[in-house]
Amino acid sequence: MSARSLGGRARRFRPIPIAAAAWLVVVGVLAVVAPRLAPQGPTTADPASALLPPRAGSPLGTDFLGREIWVRLAWGARLTLAAGAVALALAVAVGLPVGLAAGGRGGWVDSVLMRLVDGLLAFPGLLLAMAVMAILGGGMDSVAIAVGLTAAPAYSRVARTVAREVRIQPYIDAARALGCSPWRIAARHILPNAGPALVSFAGAQLGSILLMMGALNFLGLGAAPGSPEWGMMLADGRGYLRQAPWASVFPGLALALTVLAANLLGDAWE
Amino acid sequence: MAARYLFRRAVGAVVVLWLAATLAFLALKLTPGDPAQALLAASGATPDEIAARRAQLGLDASLPIQYGRYLADLVRIDLGESWLHGRPVGQMIAEQLPSTLALAMAATAVAAILGLLLGLPAALRQGTWVDTLTTSVSVVGLSTPTYWSGLLAILVFSLYLPWLPSAGQGSLGHLVLPAGVLGFAMSGAIARVVRAQVAEVLRANYVVAAHAKGLSPLRVLFVHVLRNAMGPALAVTALQFGFMLSGAVVTESVFARRGLGKLVVQAIIWRDLPVVRGVMLVAALAFVLTSLAADLARGWLDPRLREELQ
Numbered sequence: 211m212s213a214r215s216l217g218g219r220a221r222r223f224r225p226i227p228i229a230a231a232a233w234l235v236v237v238g239v240l241a242v243v244a245p246r247l248a249p250q251g252p253t254t255a256d257p258a259s260a261l262l263p264p265r266a267g268s269p270l271g272t273d274f275l276g277r278e279i280w281v282r283l284a285w286g287a288r289l290t291l292a293a294g295a296v297a298l299a300l301a302v303a304v305g306l307p308v309g310l311a312a313g314g315r316g317g318w319v320d321s322v323l324m325r326l327v328d329g330l331l332a333f334p335g336l337l338l339a340m341a342v343m344a345i346l347g348g349g350m351d352s353v354a355i356a357v358g359l360t361a362a363p364a365y366s367r368v369a370r371t372v373a374r375e376v377r378i379q380p381y382i383d384a385a386r387a388l389g390c391s392p393w394r395i396a397a398r399h400i401l402p403n404a405g406p407a408l409v410s411f412a413g414a415q416l417g418s419i420l421l422m423m424g425a426l427n428f429l430g431l432g433a434a435p436g437s438p439e440w441g442m443m444l445a446d447g448r449g450y451l452r453q454a455p456w457a458s459v460f461p462g463l464a465l466a467l468t469v470l471a472a473n474l475l476g477d478a479w480e
Numbered sequence: 481m482a483a484r485y486l487f488r489r490a491v492g493a494v495v496v497l498w499l500a501a502t503l504a505f506l507a508l509k510l511t512p513g514d515p516a517q518a519l520l521a522a523s524g525a526t527p528d529e530i531a532a533r534r535a536q537l538g539l540d541a542s543l544p545i546q547y548g549r550y551l552a553d554l555v556r557i558d559l560g561e562s563w564l565h566g567r568p569v570g571q572m573i574a575e576q577l578p579s580t581l582a583l584a585m586a587a588t589a590v591a592a593i594l595g596l597l598l599g600l601p602a603a604l605r606q607g608t609w610v611d612t613l614t615t616s617v618s619v620v621g622l623s624t625p626t627y628w629s630g631l632l633a634i635l636v637f638s639l640y641l642p643w644l645p646s647a648g649q650g651s652l653g654h655l656v657l658p659a660g661v662l663g664f665a666m667s668g669a670i671a672r673v674v675r676a677q678v679a680e681v682l683r684a685n686y687v688v689a690a691h692a693k694g695l696s697p698l699r700v701l702f703v704h705v706l707r708n709a710m711g712p713a714l715a716v717t718a719l720q721f722g723f724m725l726s727g728a729v730v731t732e733s734v735f736a737r738r739g740l741g742k743l744v745v746q747a748i749i750w751r752d753l754p755v756v757r758g759v760m761l762v763a764a765l766a767f768v769l770t771s772l773a774a775d776l777a778r779g780w781l782d783p784r785l786r787e788e789l790q
Contacts (some may be wrong), residue, residue: 329499334726337744341504344748344756345511374495421625425730428627429745441627448631448734452639459635462628470623477619 227478237468241287252285252438253277260453271456273447279457282438284465289439290420290468293354297419298412300358301365306408308362309369314377314396324370330363339422343431350439353432357422361415368411372404379403387439406479414476417469424465440465483752488773494769498551500764502761505550509543511753525790559758569758572743577762579649583662583731584724586655590663592622592717595670599713602671603678614671624669626727630661630734647736658735662727666720672717677709684708711778718774722767 240247256276264271270279314322330338342356376382377400378427385399426432433439440461447458487782516533525533534540538549553560559569602614637657645654681687682705690700725740732741740759747755 256649298535325499328496329503332496332500332767333760334723334763336726337760337763340729340744340748341507341756341760344751344753345507384618417623421623424625425627428625428730428731431745431748441625444631451631451635455635458628458631462625462631466624466628469625470620473619473623474758 225476226474230474230478232473233467233471237287237464238291240284241291244281244284244288248278248284249282250281252282253436254281261457263454264456265389269459271454273443273457274368274450274454279443279460282443283440283461284445286438286440286461287464289350289433289437290423290465293350293357293423294416294420296354297358297361297418297423299357301361301410301415301419302357302408305362305365309366310373310396310400310404312366313370314392314400316374316377320370323366327363327366331367335360335418336422336425339426340429340431343426348432350433350435350437353423353426356426357419360422361419365411365415369404369408372407373400376400376403410476410479413472413479417472417476418466420469420472430478485779486776489772490747493772496768497764500768501551501554501761502547504760504764505547505769508753508757509679511545529782536751554761559761560754562747562750562752562755564747564755568721569754570668573740573758575760576738576740576743579737579739580728580732581726582655583658583728583737583739584721586659587662587666587724587731588717588721589669590659591666591720594663594667595674595713595717598667598671599674600678606679615675618668618671620668621664621666624665625730626661626665627730627734629664629729633657633661634735649737654735654737658731658737662724662731665727666724670713670716670718674709674713677712678705681705681709707781712782713773714777714781715771716772718777719767722763722770725763725766 254277255270258276259272260274260276262268262272262276268278268280270283272278273282308323308327312320312327334342339356339360342359343352346352346355373396382395382399385395390399422434424444426440427437427439427441428445430442430445433442435442443461444458444465446458447454447461450457516530516537516539531540538546541549550560557570559573561567562569562572565572598614598618602611602618604610634646634657636646644657645651646657648654687700687704689705691697695703728739729741729744731737732739733745740762744756744759746752747759
């Protein structure tokens with residue numbers, strides 16, 4: 211690579227995606243080291259120190275049971291990131307094959323699958339996830355499954371569009387002429403070439419997945435009571451909004467920054 | 481010509497609705513557990529009473545017959561009975577709908593105005609600090625959970641500054657915070673489309689020509705640029721309105737407002753599945769109708785689309 215093109219790259223260096231990635235790394239590290247940093251766990255209550263404002267040794271204050279907000283946020287990061295990863299993986303695992311089959315095969319397969327996707331997309335995402343929760347019952351596992359399934363149809367749609375674009379390329383005709391099976395064409399030729407666009411969309415979807423999971427927990431449909439999930443902490447704190455705004459402001463800030471970081475990274479990838 | 485286009489779009493809308501209704505039916509059937517038993521177990525009913533209730537609910541019929549009855553009921557706008565309250569679901573929804581609809585419409589208006597205010601300057605001043613600022617505000621709007629911005633709004637405008645009520649409904653003042661919060665969250669998507677569309681139209685030859693023949697910049701903006709850029713922006717706004725119903729679920733919870741949100745959250749907690757299904761179907765209907773309206777409005781704004789779709 212010449213010095214000139216390197217220079218061109220350096221000029222496009224932007225601080226915002228770096229900051230976004232750095233925040234996600236911080237959240238990830240916190241999630242991993244939470245058990246070492248705060249071995250007492252997220253549910254250790256101390257009623258004597260309930261609703262104390264941020265101060266030395268307690269940077270984010272305490273909630274209505276005297277639990278440290280920062281400890282709960284760190285432990286909650288484990289829940290948020292794990293459930294987010296499961297939901298995203300599920301969305302891709304369900305959405306990608308459907309989209310590739312529809313876009314790669316075309317014809318009646320495409321028509322049937324895409325009508326089905328249209329039918330699902332007619333439901334607003336959060337309501338669809340809530341309905342899946344109604345069927346599965348509560349709990350963080352259900353939240354991840356419900357949100358993942360809800361995100362899948364949109365993923366199918368994007369995968370289909372990308373697959374259709376790749377399908378008409380001459381090298382696909384060449385592969386077909388060489389006698390490759392449709393599955394081999396999908397796996398070895400369409401998928402690698404559709405990769406970047408699909409990764410970009412997955413990143414963009416992570417933001418809405420995290421928002422939706424937080425909403426389900428905020429509404430009290432998801433994680434068990436007392437769990438340090440961020441959306442649930444927000445819901446727990448709102449009863450004390452006047453006396454202790456920190457109990458709901460900080461969990462919301464953590465979630466908003468994480469969603470923002472995911473969205474900014476998705477934009478930067480494009 | 482227009483009639484044929486309208487007919488084809490209407491058929492498409494009915495097909496999507498039918499699919500949505502079928503998915504909702506299957507989802508309810510896949511749910512483990514016997515509704516009649518769930519309804520009566522708490523009251524200590526005998527097996528005979530449970531069997532009678534099953535027959536009354538039509539659950540003893542074969543699946544295709546149940547499906548046929550369900551569709552026939554839907555056509556008559558009969559959404560079934562609440563398992564919890566024994567009342568018609570349609571009636572329960574009709575009671576809550578006005579409150580949610582008022583919130584959704586007010587929020588859509590806020591979102592459209594904010595989207596235009598953020599997207600237009602960004603497109604007109606591309607690459608400047610104006611662009612950076614407005615684009616950043618849109619991303620923040622897209623990324624901020626309404627259940628957080630709502631609490632912040634209550635904190636500032638109800639608790640610190642006692643200007644607006646924090647909860648409930650009744651006056652116009654009760655609508656300001658929820659509609660503002662929900663509208664802000666939805667404005668980001670609209671702003672993005674406005675920015676992209678206006679930026680594209682600005683490069684078009686007819687805009688260059690309009691400037692060249694000496695029209696005032698404002699006239700070019702309103703008559704030539706905005707009219708041509710508005711179609712897709714309108715479509716996104718309509719889609720957002722369809723999705724407002726799910727946004728309203730959260731916002732209603734934050735501001736303790738009456739509405740479909742409260743209804744559906746209670747229904748999920750109590751596993752009152754006919755009510756959940758009814759709200760889902762109403763939301764799907766709202767979505768399909770608004771996208772249809774958006775398509776028609778786009779065709780009205782842009783004659784080229786009308787011909788293309790023939």
